[in-house]
Amino acid sequence: MPVAGHVGSDYERLRPEFRVISNPFAPAERLMLVPPIRPDVSLIHAIAATADGTLLLDPMEDDALLAQASRVVVASTERVVGSRDELRLVGDGMILPGIHVTALVEAAGGARPTLVRGVYPADARHLEEYVAAAADDASFKRYLDRYVHG
Numbered sequence: 001m002p003v004a005g006h007v008g009s010d011y012e013r014l015r016p017e018f019r020v021i022s023n024p025f026a027p028a029e030r031l032m033l034v035p036p037i038r039p040d041v042s043l044i045h046a047i048a049a050t051a052d053g054t055l056l057l058d059p060m061e062d063d064a065l066l067a068q069a070s071r072v073v074v075a076s077t078e079r080v081v082g083s084r085d086e087l088r089l090v091g092d093g094m095i096l097p098g099i100h101v102t103a104l105v106e107a108a109g110g111a112r113p114t115l116v117r118g119v120y121p122a123d124a125r126h127l128e129e130y131v132a133a134a135a136d137d138a139s140f141k142r143y144l145d146r147y148v149h150g
Contacts, residue, residue: 002031042070045111047119048090049077053101056087057094058117067100076107078119091118 002023007030011018023029044063046055055075057063067073081087087095113126133143 001034001036003034004029004031006032006034037069039066039070041072041074042066044073044075045107045116046075046077046096047093047116048079048081048087049075049101049104049106050082050084050087050098051080051104053098053104054084054087055096055098055101056090057096059092059094060117064094064096064100067096070100072102073100074103074105075101076105076110078106078108078110078116080104080106 004023006012006018007020011032012020017035019033020030021033023031044055044057044067046057046063048056053075055063055067055077067075079090081090084095087093109120112120113123113130115122130143133139
């Protein structure tokens with residue numbers, strides 16, 4: 001993928017697989033070419049889904065692209081609906097065919113403390129608590145014990 005914003009950054013030194021070329025449409029401009037990624041597993045959260053794994057995704061996110069690039073996709077969803085037509089009734093978004101999804105679980109609120117546009121907002125206080133907890137291993141363990149393992 002061509003990326004203009006990273007030309008001249010440390011990426012040129014640290015990532016030898018990234019190449020810098022002249023833009024073929026504007027030769028005075030330089031572009032960095034970034035090779036595609038191929039994640040082994042991706043975890044994504046959908047607004048809604050059908051039982052076959054067809055997902056309604058937030059069009060502001062890159063989840064569909066991530067899913068298409070991944071070897072395995074585990075998707076959670078706010079709710080499972082009966083048909084693809086029902087997905088469109090839920091709201092606007094990008095439809096990702098179920099062929100890209102390996103496993104699906106219904107998990108209302110599964111994106112919290114982040115947001116699902118049109119369903120619930122981000123929990124800013126909780127995100128601040130998470131950032132503070134991530135400062136060191138001991139506080140992060142306490143965070144995990146409270147919110148994940150507890």
